[in-house]
Amino acid sequence: MAQQTIGSTPYDGPGQGSSQDRSQAEREELARLYPPLPYHQLHRAGERGWWRSLVGTLLLVLGMVVVGPVVWLVPFVVGFVLDGRDVATELESMLDLGDPTPLGLAYLMLALGSLIPITWFLTRVLHGLKPRWTTSVGPRLRWRWFAASFGIAVVALIATLVVGVLLPSQGVAPEPSTDVNEFTDRTLDFLLVVLLLTPLQAAGEEYAFRGYLTQALGGLFRSTWFAVLLPALVFALAHGVGQSLPVFFDRFAFGVVAGLLVVLTGGLEAPIAMHVLNNWLAFGLAIAFGDLGSSLNPTGGTWWSIPVTLTQSLVFLGLSVLVAPRMGVETHADPGVLVASRGRVYGLPAAPAGPR
Numbered sequence: 001m002a003q004q005t006i007g008s009t010p011y012d013g014p015g016q017g018s019s020q021d022r023s024q025a026e027r028e029e030l031a032r033l034y035p036p037l038p039y040h041q042l043h044r045a046g047e048r049g050w051w052r053s054l055v056g057t058l059l060l061v062l063g064m065v066v067v068g069p070v071v072w073l074v075p076f077v078v079g080f081v082l083d084g085r086d087v088a089t090e091l092e093s094m095l096d097l098g099d100p101t102p103l104g105l106a107y108l109m110l111a112l113g114s115l116i117p118i119t120w121f122l123t124r125v126l127h128g129l130k131p132r133w134t135t136s137v138g139p140r141l142r143w144r145w146f147a148a149s150f151g152i153a154v155v156a157l158i159a160t161l162v163v164g165v166l167l168p169s170q171g172v173a174p175e176p177s178t179d180v181n182e183f184t185d186r187t188l189d190f191l192l193v194v195l196l197l198t199p200l201q202a203a204g205e206e207y208a209f210r211g212y213l214t215q216a217l218g219g220l221f222r223s224t225w226f227a228v229l230l231p232a233l234v235f236a237l238a239h240g241v242g243q244s245l246p247v248f249f250d251r252f253a254f255g256v257v258a259g260l261l262v263v264l265t266g267g268l269e270a271p272i273a274m275h276v277l278n279n280w281l282a283f284g285l286a287i288a289f290g291d292l293g294s295s296l297n298p299t300g301g302t303w304w305s306i307p308v309t310l311t312q313s314l315v316f317l318g319l320s321v322l323v324a325p326r327m328g329v330e331t332h333a334d335p336g337v338l339v340a341s342r343g344r345v346y347g348l349p350a351a352p353a354g355p356r
Contacts, residue, residue, distance in 0.1 A: 036332035039137050039266045040227035043219030045333070046127035053216035056122045060115075060212055064238075068114035072107060098293050102189035105292070106197055113200035115208040122212060134211045136267025137333040145265070145329050149273035152323060156316035157277060163311040167304060180288055187287060194283040202275035203268075209235040209255065210262045210271050228259035240297065247298050250309050254278075257313040264317075265324045266331035274316050 037044060043053065073091075080090045094104040120131030132139040181187065209231045218227030232255025236248050243251070258271035286295035324331075 036334060037137075038218075038224075038263060038332050040214050040218030040224060040263055041222060042129070042133050042137070042333060043127050043215045044222075045133075046123075046129040046219075050220055052126045053220040056126045056216055057213065059122060059126075060118065060208060063118040064112075064115055064208065068111040068118065071114065072111045076103070076107060097296050100292050100296060102186065102193050105190065105296075106193045108296075109193070109197035109201035113197070113204040115204035116200075119207045119212040123215075133333075134207060134215070134268075136269065137330055138267065139333070142267060142269055142329065145267075145324065145327060146269040146273060148323060148327060149270040149320065150277065152270075152316055152319045153273050153277040155319060156274075156312045157281065159315045160308055160312040164308045167307065181290075190287050190292065191284075194280065194287065198279045198283065199272075199276050202279055203272050205235070206258065206268050206272045206275055209238075210258050211268055214259060214262055224263055228256060228263065232256045232259055243298060246303050246306060250306060253306075253310060254313055257317050261317060261320055264321055264331065265329055266333075267329075270316075270320050270324075274313070278312070 046052075076094065077087055077091070080087045090103075093101055094107055097104065097108065100108075119134050123129050123131050123134050130139065135141050213231040213234065214227045217230050218224070221227070232252050235255040236252040239248075239251055258274065261270040261274070262268060282295055283292070286292045
């Protein structure tokens, strides 16, 4: 392969050695031509065309509403047939989220978890980027930071409990139950589903809303606030039209904080950790003390709950912003890695050709 140049500096093609192996002049020229990109603008490193983000968003909605749920119906229907059950009756019971069953909750979580491969597919086919770029600027799951995020989430949860205790009880309606529900085989089934599948469900939602949507809007508008606020709005709306204003605001605020975390930490690890722990707690309390159907379909809500949930989100955000730099968490994609992954950066001159 003939030697290429970047400017006047010899260049051996994308992926030929790490950035540490290059000369200082070469690194400076590479950084000038291909500046590091934050997470929400990584689609600029993919195929050109504003329509890709629009089509990708529509296909993501289609995948969430139709493809994922329909695909996951197949193994459940096959299981009902092999077990000799009435398929129509079992499906009606499984899909009734007002009175959920362990199978129904598992189906819901698996369908939401299917958003992960859907976002990977859209990223690869529509934008020409490797799916790993939806995870972080690494581009990979940064396990050390992911583990630390769970620790931070526990601290934020403790702060939430403290604020909850300090709030005047007369402002909260209805009063939470202190009677523990009877522990049955059904309870055990629910607990196993929540423990094993909540991480998949939470990760699926984060890959869709804070992953693909954030990158699609960030690449389209090049605005951090568009990339944070619009996915948060869609995230809140996606939880149903019957939710009260306090519940809607709570979910919107959660989406805003999760979006800021993605931008400020360069990946999905922190939002996934916060989402998983939040849902573990919510589902666990509903199984132990309340009604899981009400937890899945909250229609009431009170503004007194907002300070409690905001405490959890804002403490988690603040601690993450403090801890991430001390752990060396990268917030921008290295230009050398970007060039090696794609042949060009959106809106910039074409990169030298080379092996991919």
